[in-house]
Structure formats: C-alpha cells, structure tokens
Amino acid sequence: MSNKGFSHLGLSTLDLDKTREFYENVLGFKAVRCDIIKVKEGGNIRHMFFDTGRDQLIAFMEARNVDGIPAEYDTSITRQLGVPPAFYHFAFEAGSEAALEQKRQELTDRGVKVTEIVDHDWAKSIYFKDPNGLMLEFCCRTREFTQNDATMQDRFEVSGSQFVRGRL
Secondary structure, eight states, rough: EEEEEEESSEEEEEOOOHHHHHIIIISSOEEEEEEEOOOOOOOOEEEEEEEEEEEEEEEEEEEEETSSSSSSSOOOSSSHTTTOOSSSEEEEEOOSHHHEEEEHHHHHTTOOOOOOEOOOOSSEEEEOOOOOOOOOEEEEESSSOOOOGGGGOOOOOHHHHHHOOOOO
C-alpha cells in the first residue's frame, strides 16, 4: 500500500455555522461536502468537509437533539483531557516562509490571536485557535530532513509552565 497522506480528519463542533465561517472566510478552506444525517430515533447530525489542499480534507460534525450525545461538551480535546494544547493540534502547510508571514498577517488582520513565527530548526510555524478551541498551526519546512533528525536526542529546552499553558 502506498502512502498518500490522509483522506480527512474528523472533528466535532457545537456550532457548525461558526466553524464554517472561520474555516471558509478566515482560513480560506472551501466547503466541498455538506450533509444532514437524520438519526432514526430523533435529531440529526450536520457534517461538513473542507478542502485543505492536496486532496486532504478536514470535517466537522455537529449533533442536534441526538439521544446519547450531550448538547454541550468541550470541543477543544485538550482541556477535558488535562493536557497542553500542543498535544493535540492540526498543522496546515503554508508552502513557504513568505506565505507563512502572509498567513500570519491575514489572521491578525481578521482579529485572530496568533503567535509570532516560531523557528523549529527544520520548519517555521505560527499557532492559533479555531472557534472550537482547537490548536491550529500553519507550518513550512525550511530544510530537508537528515539522518541526524531521525535520531532521538536532546535538541532544545522549554519552560514547563509555558508549555502547559500553550503558546497563546
């Protein structure tokens, strides 16, 4: 079997309209499939897929009046688990350092709280959150990986309290 990347990531939202507004109008990801799934016992699930590029999608589901699914819950994933936001995050390809800088400016102009550009040695990134509290990232590689990169070793140090709180 060949590796072709992922087909889609499936996530949850309590407000699909707000999520659509953010992913389409702030991030520029086009909605490509929108479904209403009727639940036989009552209620429905709205399901929407966004094209993130390279035939890869991100999907959100919103349950409405479905028995067994709470009306309110934490969609950020990390808060409920008690782990730092970085432990579950989703990184989108920026394409280049110039595009990363441009994306940061676009997000800032739209009122999104976004980090400064972070240099990871092999890539550069910016971090921000979506309306669901999910940690998102735009990233671009700045060099090719080497054999040294594939060897587990001490590389850098972070402040534990900053890491636990997250970058934002």
